[in-house]
Amino acid sequence: MAVNMESLHEPISSSLPLEYQGDGNLKIFGFWVFLAAEVVLFSTLFAVYLVFHGNVAGGPTSQQLFDIRGFTIETFLLLTSSFTMGLGTYEMRRQNTKGVLAWVLITVLLGLGFLGMEISEFAHYVSIGANISRSAFLSAFFVLVGTHGSHVTLGILWILSILVQVMRKGITPKTARKLFVVGLYWHFLDVVWVFIFTVVYLTGKVM
Amino acid sequence: MLHSILQIGDKYFMWNEGPMIWTSDALIVLTSLGIVGLLTYLKRWKWLWDEWLTTVDHKKIGIMYIIAAFAMFFRGGMDGLIIRAQLAIPNNHFLTAEHYDQVFTTHGTIMILFMAMPFIIGLMNIAVPLQIGARDVAFPYLNAMSFWLFFFGALLFNISFVIGGSPDAGWTSYAPIAGPFYDPGVGENYYLISLQIAGIGTIATGINFLVTILKMRAPGMTLMRMPMFTWSVLITSVIIIFAFPVLTVTLALLMFDRLFGAHFFSVTHGGLPMMWANLFWIWGHPEVYIVILPAFGVFSEVVSTFSHKRLFGYKAMVVSLVAIAILSFTTWVHHFFTMGAGASVNSFFSFSTMLIAVPTGVKIFNWLFTMYKGRIEFTTSMLWALAFIPNFLIGGLTGVMLASAPADYQYHNSYFLVAHFHYVLIAGTVFGVFSGLYYWWPKMFGQKLNERIGKWAFWIFMISFNMTFMPMYFVGLMGMTRRMYTYPAGLGWGPFNLIETIGALGMGLGFVVMVFDIAYTIRHPEKDLTGDPWDGRTLEWSIPSPAPEYNFAVIPEVKGIDAYWMMKHPKEQEPGPVKAVDKSKIRPIHMPNNSYRPFIISVAFFVAGFGFIWQWYWLGIPGLIVVAIGLFLRSFEYNDEHFISTEEIERTEIAAGRL
């Protein structure tokens, strides 16, 4: 951008990384605020789940339903994918396009693995009659965990569309900002999962 | 053939329900044909598309919000008049009970979500970027998305009246009465899905204005130098961001109950109907402050401008805004004290509710002290602000009465409550947006609204408002309950109700006079060439009216509160008009391009919503796919900005007499 032009936005400090240049700074801040709104969205779903946890209406309880092995593997998959996404951002800041593509593709694969496990978990519950209509507890379980799952699905599609852009344009202020933002989104989904792991699965096994 | 058409008509368009539906159908068809015909006759289709439907300019988006809000005020007001017609006399059967339920539901929902919200957001759009010296909001494209999502959400809600039937469980849509078991049919689906679509747009607006205000202020404008309206919008944005996701979830849960057989709010399978009330009001109470705080901001600007004094107690105003923002999230149970949550819960929320009256009281005193010893100018805008104080006080004080949990067991869901919330919402929000409309109209269109007609509208509306709602306090204490379809004679309620109905007609007349004022002004414009018709104090008055596309040819330097006032009254020199734009400082300006996509994506949302309402997944799912494609295409768009050259800026500024 030429120096003598006035854009909509104030110039920002040049010591920040590439993705903050131009209007990137505004967009990254806006995305943090969006994540704060997502915190409220998920906390409402957690509140609903906790209030309904005991309302099994004679159906299966969380203790009977949850499978330790399954949710532990799901957790490790997602934690690892958060790490590889972080490495993608790291390589982006080193201007290493190939490194970005490699780490982010691994992230997508791990995300797909997580999704596959979650879908088969849900399918298993439904096959034994524990579906969304069985009890208020199950309604709350499916909607909370399913909302996270649909966020992961959306995240995968979003990451893929940005990968295409990085392949086409290389690492520019715009693609860097997009990659950074989708990275924030992905790490945030890991944060939500940590609470699902703790509040839904682990607590569900002891209460 | 004819028979099967009639069958479809009965099933989807409720033709079996009689002349009211037929009249509505005819009016809707005629109005639509009229608009299409007029646009074609005047050859304005391209103009409509290029200048309005695809615009990302905050000033135009603000105007569209206000036009939509006026239309919704008309619709919601008609609903109100129909309610009053039904209740005018005892034992009345003007409407059937089912229709009555639908009408009070749409009245409430439309007035809060599709009238108050867009009116407020419209004023935000018009004033905030100009007040902080910015060229647009932080995310202009997203701003257009917000508007069109609201618009098509509102449209979806409104068509329910003639296609399939309106929701009828009240604007609060309490479970289990709004659940699939007691309320089959599409009415409640309309409520859930249209609010969902509009709500997504509102969250985006909240984020947009938060980022705009925090990151795009002119140099020198620290937080504590911002105009009070901008402060109120900042705090409102915060409340929107943290309250609306709760609504999103709440609506989605009831949608799962209704469409996919979940059991959140049902009475069987472990569902808890009262959980709906809990979640609804976690959003619903902050929502009250979302529509009232910007009105407070308008009053602060108007009172200060027309008292020709700086706002009294600026810091106290800011602190009370922040206090209200935090406390507004901690009072929601006072909407359902009678649920029986127990003494400790009710006591806590009773206390927090009374606490929130304190910062509001602080603000009232500050407005009074601003006027004290001021040179008050009684413009129409100022009249609305002056009328706000006593009327809102009546609403606020009866609110404190309702906040007392044991006493609330007496008032709960009586007309006393109805009177209370109309006193705060009309005297607060509606007076506020009318005041703001008269105040910023010159900035929007470069002409003042006619003051004489405006004052007529004010007096008619204000007096009628008191006639309508004051008797409700009394009839409420006499035992008349909210949402009552009809009542027997001999209880002494009849005369009160008749006065209320006459008052409601008066409010309708006041509204008509105001619309006439707008029409009159368009025909006989009183041009304002100064850009500063009120001797204003804040930056929006420093630029020409209507503001050029780029707002500020040169971004101003701010040196204190009431930045423009300080420019007009420099310390060492005589006060006088501000110097023209400094030509040497003009640079080419980057502005965002128009985009057709927000409109198209929102149409797709509308189609998808309609599909889900009728459970026509063959329509709903493709609709959502089009939405996804639209978002995807946006991600691949790289050239979405254009330049305005220095020559063009100079031409514009010369034409406005600034260069």
Place this chain on the structure above:
Amino acid sequence: MSSQPSHEGFPWKHVIGFVLSILLTVMALWLVFSLQLPVSTEIVSILVLAVFQVLIQLLLFMHLTERDGPAYHVISLIFGAFIAFTIVGGSIWIMAFRSMVS
């Protein structure tokens, strides 16, 4: 400017974060399934571990400390956490009334 991103060398920050996140998860599993603690102690401890997990994500992966101007994004996250706490705590407290009536 509060932090200067590193453009060279080995991604220590990320590796440490990853190892810690795995460790914390294993600890939570071990707490719940191998130790015989009272249920309330277990739940409080795993919630504390979850909070540490969140801090790891925010500080080591999400570059929370990078900013231009005041840390408004941190303030909004803190306010979000306050609202989250209000909604979850408030809902549980308010809806506890059903045990009194049923």
